[in-house]
Amino acid sequence: MRILVTGAHGYVGSVVVPFLRHHGHTVHGLDCGYFADDVLYAPADGPYTRADARDEDTWKAINLAHFQGIVHLAALSNDPMGELNEALTYAVNRDCSLDLARRARDAGVERFVFASSCSVYGVGDDAARIETSALSPQTAYARSKIEVELPLLALKSPSFAPCALRFATAFGVSARLRLDIVVNNLVAWAVTQNAIRLDSDGTPWRPLVHVEDMARTILACLEGPTAAISGEVFNVGREDNTLQVRQIAELVAVAVPTARVSIGTKTGADTRSYQVSFQKLRHHLPGLELRWSVAEGIAELASAMRKHGLTQERFEGREFVRLRQLKHLLDTGTIDGELRYG
Numbered sequence: 106m107r108i109l110v111t112g113a114h115g116y117v118g119s120v121v122v123p124f125l126r127h128h129g130h131t132v133h134g135l136d137c138g139y140f141a142d143d144v145l146y147a148p149a150d151g152p153y154t155r156a157d158a159r160d161e162d163t164w165k166a167i168n169l170a171h172f173q174g175i176v177h178l179a180a181l182s183n184d185p186m187g188e189l190n191e192a193l194t195y196a197v198n199r200d201c202s203l204d205l206a207r208r209a210r211d212a213g214v215e216r217f218v219f220a221s222s223c224s225v226y227g228v229g230d231d232a233a234r235i236e237t238s239a240l241s242p243q244t245a246y247a248r249s250k251i252e253v254e255l256p257l258l259a260l261k262s263p264s265f266a267p268c269a270l271r272f273a274t275a276f277g278v279s280a281r282l283r284l285d286i287v288v289n290n291l292v293a294w295a296v297t298q299n300a301i302r303l304d305s306d307g308t309p310w311r312p313l314v315h316v317e318d319m320a321r322t323i324l325a326c327l328e329g330p331t332a333a334i335s336g337e338v339f340n341v342g343r344e345d346n347t348l349q350v351r352q353i354a355e356l357v358a359v360a361v362p363t364a365r366v367s368i369g370t371k372t373g374a375d376t377r378s379y380q381v382s383f384q385k386l387r388h389h390l391p392g393l394e395l396r397w398s399v400a401e402g403i404a405e406l407a408s409a410m411r412k413h414g415l416t417q418e419r420f421e422g423r424e425f426v427r428l429r430q431l432k433h434l435l436d437t438g439t440i441d442g443e444l445r446y447g
């Protein structure tokens with residue numbers, strides 16, 4: 106298939122693009138490039154267009170009719186970024202996504218895979234959430250994802266198969282690493298500072314998924330039977346990868362035994378805590394196997410950080426923390442208040 110991947114030069118996109126190519130697809134990337142140069146090692150990007158998905162001109166330059174599938178990852182990708190500017194989060198994550206989906210349908214694209222998030226579940230009791238459970242979004246980021254899902258899935262037709270993947274929090278190695286997500290962050294602490302520090306008590310539950318397993322799920326949605334995926338929303342992850350933050354810290358301590366663990370006593374500022382069922386994904390796509398445990402991902406991360414020389418200075422810098430890099434681009438006038446390049 107010919108596939109367009111938006112957000113191709115982000116953390117997830119930098120794994121998805123080579124993964125899809127490795128599985129025989131012809132992939133073209135699209136990214137406006139906020140994090141393009143923030144690399145742990147040389148990425149395997151392939152052909153791409155550097156452009157903003159919000160711009161009309163972008164869709165004059167890229168002929169969507171050329172593609173059979175679109176994987177839409179481009180987004181302001183986390184909660185603190187949503188707090189930076191709520192209106193922008195809605196403009197990029199919601200309005201731009203729905204606009205692209207409609208353009209794709211009108212151009213005859215057959216499949217559209219949208220990156221949603223398990224953070225739509227927010228706070229709640231300990232019952233595992235299924236796709237039809239009540240949602241309790243805590244942030245503009247989570248709301249922006251929810252507000253795409255229903256209108257997107259309503260575009261389903263015999264010739265257009267959209268689906269929304271509510272990914273658990275990602276972990277694992279990518280050329281464009283993020284260290285602002287919990288597993289990656291704790292491993293970076295351990296590797297660069299010989300310490301694993303939680304300010305909070307670490308009791309919240311987090312469903313987690315390896316970034317390569319995200320790519321594997323996207324591939325299954327592009328290749329699997331249309332009837333199984335069209336118009337559907339899926340939680341994406343593995344039950345045994347749902348851990349309390351303190352359990353993650355303990356697993357990191359196994360992989361980096363010299364690191365000293367300190368766990369605080371306060372309730373964290375981040376109120377998200379939820380467990381999620383992944384049964385629907387298994388039922389609809391029985392051939393899909395998510396391969397990575399959190400422990401395996403931690404070992405892989407520690408080894409890659411050492412191999413590529415991640416230092417404390419780089420860890421504390423802006424390269425691998427999305428909000429810091431965006432603020433840097435704003436402060437230096439590289440992008441304007443609407444996060445557009447001049």
Ligand SMILES: NC(=O)c1ccc[n+]([C@@H]2O[C@H](COP(=O)([O-])OP(=O)(O)OC[C@H]3O[C@@H](n4cnc5c(N)ncnc54)[C@H](O)[C@@H]3O)[C@@H](O)[C@H]2O)c1
Nearest residue numbers: 112114115116117137138139157158179180182220272275
């Ligand atoms: N990383 C996670 O834990 C996680 C979990 C659940 C869902 N997701 C979703 O997966 C997707 C990818 O996440 P990520 O971690 O790779 O984020 P990321 O921030 O690393 O990548 C997002 C990419 O989108 C690009 N982008 C942003 N606005 C754009 C625009 N207007 N036009 C073109 N490109 C634009 C950025 O330059 C960036 O490269 C996002 O939609 C995110 O919400 C991520």
